[in-house]
Amino acid sequence: MISFDAVSKRYPTRGGSRKAAQNSPPADRPAVDDVSLDIPRGAITVLAGSSGSGKTTLLRMVNRMVEPTSGRVVVDGDDVAGVDPVRLRRRIGYVMQNSGLLPHRTVAQNISVVPQLNGVSRAEQRETVTEMMELVELDPVLASRYPSELSGGQAQRVGVARGLAGRPEILLMDEPFGAVDPLVRSGLQTQLRSLQSRLGTTVVFVTHDMDEALRLGDHIVLLGASAQIEQQGTAEEFVTAPANDFVRGFLGLQGGGRELFTRTGADGSVVVVDAHGRPAGVLAEHPETS
Numbered sequence: 001m002i003s004f005d006a007v008s009k010r011y012p013t014r015g016g017s018r019k020a021a022q023n024s025p026p027a028d029r030p031a032v033d034d035v036s037l038d039i040p041r042g043a044i045t046v047l048a049g050s051s052g053s054g055k056t057t058l059l060r061m062v063n064r065m066v067e068p069t070s071g072r073v074v075v076d077g078d079d080v081a082g083v084d085p086v087r088l089r090r091r092i093g094y095v096m097q098n099s100g101l102l103p104h105r106t107v108a109q110n111i112s113v114v115p116q117l118n119g120v121s122r123a124e125q126r127e128t129v130t131e132m133m134e135l136v137e138l139d140p141v142l143a144s145r146y147p148s149e150l151s152g153g154q155a156q157r158v159g160v161a162r163g164l165a166g167r168p169e170i171l172l173m174d175e176p177f178g179a180v181d182p183l184v185r186s187g188l189q190t191q192l193r194s195l196q197s198r199l200g201t202t203v204v205f206v207t208h209d210m211d212e213a214l215r216l217g218d219h220i221v222l223l224g225a226s227a228q229i230e231q232q233g234t235a236e237e238f239v240t241a242p243a244n245d246f247v248r249g250f251l252g253l254q255g256g257g258r259e260l261f262t263r264t265g266a267d268g269s270v271v272v273v274d275a276h277g278r279p280a281g282v283l284a285e286h287p288e289t290s
Protein backbone atom coordinates (compact mmCIF):
# COMPACT_ATOMS: atom_id res chain seq x y z
CA MET A 1 0.00 0.00 0.00
CA ILE A 2 2.83 2.44 0.83
CA SER A 3 6.17 1.91 -0.91
CA PHE A 4 9.31 3.95 -0.58
CA ASP A 5 11.26 3.45 -3.77
CA ALA A 6 14.94 4.43 -3.48
CA VAL A 7 14.10 7.67 -1.64
CA SER A 8 16.75 10.14 -0.51
CA LYS A 9 16.44 13.48 1.22
CA ARG A 10 19.17 16.05 1.42
CA TYR A 11 18.13 19.18 3.31
CA PRO A 12 19.64 22.51 2.29
CA THR A 13 22.76 22.96 4.42
CA ARG A 14 22.53 26.72 5.12
CA GLY A 15 22.48 27.01 8.96
CA GLY A 16 19.81 28.73 10.98
CA SER A 17 17.22 26.21 12.09
CA ARG A 18 17.59 24.83 15.62
CA LYS A 19 17.16 21.30 14.34
CA ALA A 20 19.74 21.71 11.64
CA ALA A 21 22.24 23.24 14.07
CA GLN A 22 21.88 20.47 16.68
CA ASN A 23 21.35 17.30 14.70
CA SER A 24 22.13 17.74 11.03
CA PRO A 25 24.27 15.03 9.55
CA PRO A 26 27.51 16.19 7.94
CA ALA A 27 26.85 18.11 4.70
CA ASP A 28 27.87 15.11 2.64
CA ARG A 29 25.40 12.75 4.40
CA PRO A 30 21.73 12.98 3.49
CA ALA A 31 18.99 12.75 6.15
CA VAL A 32 17.63 9.77 4.18
CA ASP A 33 19.90 7.87 1.82
CA ASP A 34 18.48 5.61 -0.90
CA VAL A 35 15.86 3.82 1.21
CA SER A 36 13.43 1.28 -0.24
CA LEU A 37 10.70 -0.05 2.02
CA ASP A 38 7.21 -1.53 1.75
CA ILE A 39 4.67 -0.79 4.47
CA PRO A 40 2.07 -3.55 4.80
CA ARG A 41 -1.61 -2.64 4.55
CA GLY A 42 -3.92 -2.85 7.56
CA ALA A 43 -1.19 -3.26 10.17
CA ILE A 44 0.92 -1.13 12.52
CA THR A 45 4.38 -0.50 11.13
CA VAL A 46 6.78 1.15 13.55
CA LEU A 47 9.74 3.16 12.28
CA ALA A 48 12.20 3.06 15.17
CA GLY A 49 15.66 4.54 15.49
CA SER A 50 17.66 7.07 17.39
CA SER A 51 17.25 10.80 17.20
CA GLY A 52 18.23 12.21 13.82
CA SER A 53 18.04 8.87 11.98
CA GLY A 54 15.48 10.24 9.52
CA LYS A 55 12.26 8.67 10.86
CA THR A 56 10.19 11.87 10.71
CA THR A 57 11.61 12.74 7.30
CA LEU A 58 10.51 9.34 5.93
CA LEU A 59 7.08 9.60 7.56
CA ARG A 60 6.44 13.09 6.19
CA MET A 61 7.29 12.01 2.66
CA VAL A 62 4.07 9.97 2.69
CA ASN A 63 1.81 13.04 2.93
CA ARG A 64 4.21 15.36 1.09
CA MET A 65 5.10 17.46 4.11
CA VAL A 66 8.64 16.60 2.93
CA GLU A 67 9.51 16.10 -0.74
CA PRO A 68 12.22 13.52 -1.47
CA THR A 69 15.31 14.81 -3.25
CA SER A 70 15.23 11.63 -5.34
CA GLY A 71 13.20 8.43 -5.49
CA ARG A 72 9.45 8.16 -5.07
CA VAL A 73 6.77 7.29 -2.58
CA VAL A 74 3.87 5.28 -3.94
CA VAL A 75 0.52 5.09 -2.13
CA ASP A 76 -2.12 2.76 -3.55
CA GLY A 77 -0.28 2.63 -6.85
CA ASP A 78 0.04 6.42 -7.21
CA ASP A 79 3.31 8.31 -6.98
CA VAL A 80 2.38 10.92 -4.34
CA ALA A 81 4.42 13.53 -6.23
CA GLY A 82 1.52 13.66 -8.69
CA VAL A 83 -1.22 13.97 -6.05
CA ASP A 84 -2.38 17.36 -4.77
CA PRO A 85 -0.93 17.64 -1.21
CA VAL A 86 -4.15 19.06 0.26
CA ARG A 87 -6.21 16.18 -1.12
CA LEU A 88 -3.56 13.71 0.02
CA ARG A 89 -3.63 15.06 3.60
CA ARG A 90 -7.41 14.82 3.72
CA ARG A 91 -7.20 11.08 3.20
CA ILE A 92 -4.09 10.42 5.29
CA GLY A 93 -4.48 11.15 9.01
CA TYR A 94 -1.56 12.70 10.86
CA VAL A 95 -0.97 12.68 14.62
CA MET A 96 2.03 14.52 15.96
CA GLN A 97 3.92 14.75 19.24
CA ASN A 98 2.30 17.11 21.78
CA SER A 99 -0.98 16.54 19.94
CA GLY A 100 -0.56 19.62 17.69
CA LEU A 101 -4.09 20.80 18.53
CA LEU A 102 -5.23 24.25 17.44
CA PRO A 103 -5.16 26.21 20.73
CA HIS A 104 -8.06 28.58 19.98
CA ARG A 105 -10.44 25.85 18.89
CA THR A 106 -12.42 23.58 21.18
CA VAL A 107 -11.94 19.82 21.28
CA ALA A 108 -15.00 19.36 19.04
CA GLN A 109 -13.73 21.94 16.53
CA ASN A 110 -10.29 20.35 16.50
CA ILE A 111 -11.77 16.92 15.77
CA SER A 112 -13.95 18.36 12.99
CA VAL A 113 -11.10 20.01 11.08
CA VAL A 114 -10.81 17.40 8.33
CA PRO A 115 -14.56 16.57 8.02
CA GLN A 116 -15.17 20.32 7.68
CA LEU A 117 -12.52 20.61 4.95
CA ASN A 118 -14.17 17.65 3.24
CA GLY A 119 -17.43 19.63 3.10
CA VAL A 120 -19.36 17.37 5.47
CA SER A 121 -22.61 18.85 6.88
CA ARG A 122 -22.64 20.34 10.40
CA ALA A 123 -24.92 17.55 11.64
CA GLU A 124 -22.51 14.93 10.31
CA GLN A 125 -19.56 16.76 11.85
CA ARG A 126 -21.31 16.63 15.24
CA GLU A 127 -21.96 12.92 14.78
CA THR A 128 -18.31 12.33 13.86
CA VAL A 129 -17.15 14.22 16.96
CA THR A 130 -19.38 12.10 19.22
CA GLU A 131 -18.30 8.90 17.52
CA MET A 132 -14.58 9.74 17.59
CA MET A 133 -14.68 10.81 21.23
CA GLU A 134 -16.36 7.53 22.09
CA LEU A 135 -13.81 5.62 20.04
CA VAL A 136 -10.86 7.08 21.96
CA GLU A 137 -12.78 6.94 25.25
CA LEU A 138 -12.97 10.66 25.91
CA ASP A 139 -15.69 11.97 28.22
CA PRO A 140 -18.20 13.90 26.03
CA VAL A 141 -18.14 16.84 28.49
CA LEU A 142 -14.64 17.62 27.20
CA ALA A 143 -16.00 18.52 23.75
CA SER A 144 -16.37 22.20 24.60
CA ARG A 145 -13.00 22.56 26.33
CA TYR A 146 -9.93 24.21 24.83
CA PRO A 147 -6.63 22.26 24.50
CA SER A 148 -5.07 24.20 27.42
CA GLU A 149 -7.82 22.76 29.66
CA LEU A 150 -6.85 19.12 28.95
CA SER A 151 -4.33 16.74 30.52
CA GLY A 152 -1.49 15.50 28.30
CA GLY A 153 -3.17 12.11 27.87
CA GLN A 154 -6.55 13.69 27.01
CA ALA A 155 -4.87 15.98 24.46
CA GLN A 156 -3.19 12.99 22.81
CA ARG A 157 -6.54 11.18 22.63
CA VAL A 158 -8.02 14.25 20.94
CA GLY A 159 -5.05 14.20 18.54
CA VAL A 160 -5.80 10.56 17.66
CA ALA A 161 -9.55 11.33 17.33
CA ARG A 162 -8.71 14.21 14.98
CA GLY A 163 -6.36 12.00 12.95
CA LEU A 164 -9.12 9.40 12.52
CA ALA A 165 -12.04 11.79 11.96
CA GLY A 166 -11.61 11.88 8.17
CA ARG A 167 -11.84 8.05 8.24
CA PRO A 168 -8.42 7.69 6.64
CA GLU A 169 -7.09 4.39 5.43
CA ILE A 170 -3.64 5.52 6.53
CA LEU A 171 -2.72 7.12 9.84
CA LEU A 172 0.75 8.62 10.29
CA MET A 173 1.82 9.01 13.93
CA ASP A 174 4.99 10.88 14.88
CA GLU A 175 6.04 10.05 18.46
CA PRO A 176 2.44 10.69 19.54
CA PHE A 177 2.84 9.34 23.08
CA GLY A 178 6.29 10.75 23.82
CA ALA A 179 5.17 13.45 26.24
CA VAL A 180 2.93 11.50 28.63
CA ASP A 181 3.76 9.47 31.74
CA PRO A 182 4.40 5.70 31.44
CA LEU A 183 0.98 4.65 32.79
CA VAL A 184 -0.99 6.93 30.44
CA ARG A 185 1.35 5.95 27.62
CA SER A 186 0.73 2.27 28.15
CA GLY A 187 -3.05 2.92 28.16
CA LEU A 188 -2.78 4.86 24.89
CA GLN A 189 -0.72 2.07 23.30
CA THR A 190 -3.29 -0.57 24.28
CA GLN A 191 -6.07 1.62 22.93
CA LEU A 192 -4.26 2.23 19.66
CA ARG A 193 -3.78 -1.51 19.14
CA SER A 194 -7.45 -2.21 19.70
CA LEU A 195 -8.56 0.76 17.54
CA GLN A 196 -6.30 -0.35 14.72
CA SER A 197 -7.55 -3.93 14.76
CA ARG A 198 -11.18 -2.75 14.83
CA LEU A 199 -10.76 -0.20 12.02
CA GLY A 200 -8.13 -2.01 9.94
CA THR A 201 -6.26 1.26 9.43
CA THR A 202 -2.71 1.18 8.06
CA VAL A 203 -0.71 2.87 10.80
CA VAL A 204 2.85 4.15 10.40
CA PHE A 205 4.18 5.00 13.85
CA VAL A 206 7.48 6.74 14.61
CA THR A 207 9.26 6.25 17.93
CA HIS A 208 12.78 6.20 19.33
CA ASP A 209 11.61 3.91 22.14
CA MET A 210 12.27 0.26 21.29
CA ASP A 211 9.95 -0.98 24.05
CA GLU A 212 7.13 0.98 22.44
CA ALA A 213 8.11 -0.43 19.03
CA LEU A 214 8.08 -4.02 20.33
CA ARG A 215 4.73 -3.53 22.06
CA LEU A 216 2.95 -1.84 19.15
CA GLY A 217 4.47 -2.98 15.91
CA ASP A 218 3.12 -5.78 13.75
CA HIS A 219 6.06 -4.85 11.57
CA ILE A 220 9.09 -3.06 13.01
CA VAL A 221 11.71 -1.25 10.96
CA LEU A 222 14.84 -0.22 12.84
CA LEU A 223 16.70 2.62 11.14
CA GLY A 224 20.36 3.54 11.54
CA ALA A 225 22.07 6.70 10.24
CA SER A 226 20.46 8.26 7.14
CA ALA A 227 17.48 5.92 7.63
CA GLN A 228 19.46 2.84 6.60
CA ILE A 229 17.39 -0.23 7.46
CA GLU A 230 19.30 -2.24 10.06
CA GLN A 231 16.53 -4.83 10.43
CA GLN A 232 12.82 -5.23 9.77
CA GLY A 233 10.43 -7.87 11.05
CA THR A 234 8.20 -8.84 13.95
CA ALA A 235 8.97 -8.19 17.62
CA GLU A 236 9.70 -11.88 18.04
CA GLU A 237 12.18 -11.86 15.16
CA PHE A 238 13.96 -8.85 16.66
CA VAL A 239 14.29 -10.41 20.09
CA THR A 240 15.17 -13.93 18.97
CA ALA A 241 17.32 -13.08 15.95
CA PRO A 242 18.78 -9.56 16.11
CA ALA A 243 20.57 -8.91 12.80
CA ASN A 244 23.71 -7.20 14.10
CA ASP A 245 25.39 -5.38 17.00
CA PHE A 246 23.51 -2.16 16.25
CA VAL A 247 20.18 -3.98 16.66
CA ARG A 248 21.41 -5.80 19.78
CA GLY A 249 22.53 -2.49 21.26
CA PHE A 250 19.24 -0.78 20.44
CA LEU A 251 17.30 -3.64 22.02
CA GLY A 252 19.43 -3.45 25.16
CA LEU A 253 20.49 -7.07 24.61
CA GLN A 254 24.16 -6.25 25.07
CA GLY A 255 25.33 -6.38 28.67
CA GLY A 256 22.34 -8.51 29.64
CA GLY A 257 20.03 -5.48 29.88
CA ARG A 258 16.99 -7.31 28.51
CA GLU A 259 17.71 -10.85 29.71
CA LEU A 260 15.06 -12.21 32.04
CA PHE A 261 15.35 -14.89 34.70
CA THR A 262 12.92 -16.54 37.08
CA ARG A 263 13.17 -16.74 40.83
CA THR A 264 10.81 -18.22 43.39
CA GLY A 265 9.24 -15.55 45.59
CA ALA A 266 8.58 -15.76 49.35
CA ASP A 267 5.01 -16.96 48.75
CA GLY A 268 6.08 -19.61 46.23
CA SER A 269 5.10 -17.58 43.15
CA VAL A 270 7.55 -17.43 40.25
CA VAL A 271 8.98 -13.92 39.95
CA VAL A 272 10.58 -12.74 36.71
CA VAL A 273 13.67 -10.60 37.27
CA ASP A 274 16.02 -8.81 34.89
CA ALA A 275 19.79 -9.21 34.72
CA HIS A 276 20.15 -6.72 37.59
CA GLY A 277 17.73 -8.66 39.82
CA ARG A 278 14.94 -6.08 39.41
CA PRO A 279 11.46 -7.65 39.39
CA ALA A 280 9.76 -7.48 35.98
CA GLY A 281 6.58 -9.38 36.91
CA VAL A 282 5.11 -12.63 38.15
CA LEU A 283 4.40 -15.68 35.98
CA ALA A 284 0.64 -16.27 35.85
CA GLU A 285 1.16 -20.02 35.74
CA HIS A 286 4.15 -22.12 36.65
CA PRO A 287 4.85 -25.83 36.81
CA GLU A 288 4.35 -26.11 40.59
CA THR A 289 0.77 -24.85 40.47
CA SER A 290 -0.49 -26.08 37.11
Ligand SMILES: Nc1ncnc2c1ncn2[C@@H]1O[C@H](COP(=O)(O)OP(=O)(O)OP(=O)(O)O)[C@@H](O)[C@H]1O
Residues within 6 Å of the ligand: 011, 012, 017, 019, 020, 022, 023, 024, 025, 031, 049, 050, 051, 052, 053, 054, 055, 056, 057, 058, 208
Ligand atom coordinates in the same frame (compact mmCIF):
# COMPACT_ATOMS: atom_id res chain seq x y z
N1 LIG B 1 13.97 21.14 7.95
C1 LIG B 1 15.20 20.64 8.12
N2 LIG B 1 16.29 21.34 7.70
C2 LIG B 1 17.54 20.84 7.83
N3 LIG B 1 17.81 19.64 8.37
C3 LIG B 1 16.76 18.92 8.82
C4 LIG B 1 15.41 19.38 8.73
N4 LIG B 1 14.60 18.44 9.25
C5 LIG B 1 15.41 17.43 9.66
N5 LIG B 1 16.71 17.72 9.41
C6 LIG B 1 17.87 16.87 9.70
O1 LIG B 1 17.69 15.61 9.07
C7 LIG B 1 18.09 14.55 9.93
C8 LIG B 1 16.91 13.60 10.13
O2 LIG B 1 15.90 14.30 10.89
P1 LIG B 1 14.53 13.63 11.30
O3 LIG B 1 13.75 14.64 12.05
O4 LIG B 1 13.92 13.01 10.11
O5 LIG B 1 15.06 12.48 12.26
P2 LIG B 1 14.29 11.69 13.39
O6 LIG B 1 14.84 10.31 13.34
O7 LIG B 1 12.82 11.83 13.22
O8 LIG B 1 14.78 12.45 14.68
P3 LIG B 1 13.98 12.76 16.05
O9 LIG B 1 13.69 11.42 16.69
O10 LIG B 1 14.99 13.55 16.82
O11 LIG B 1 12.76 13.52 15.68
C9 LIG B 1 18.56 15.19 11.22
O12 LIG B 1 19.95 15.24 11.19
C10 LIG B 1 17.96 16.57 11.18
O13 LIG B 1 18.75 17.51 11.83
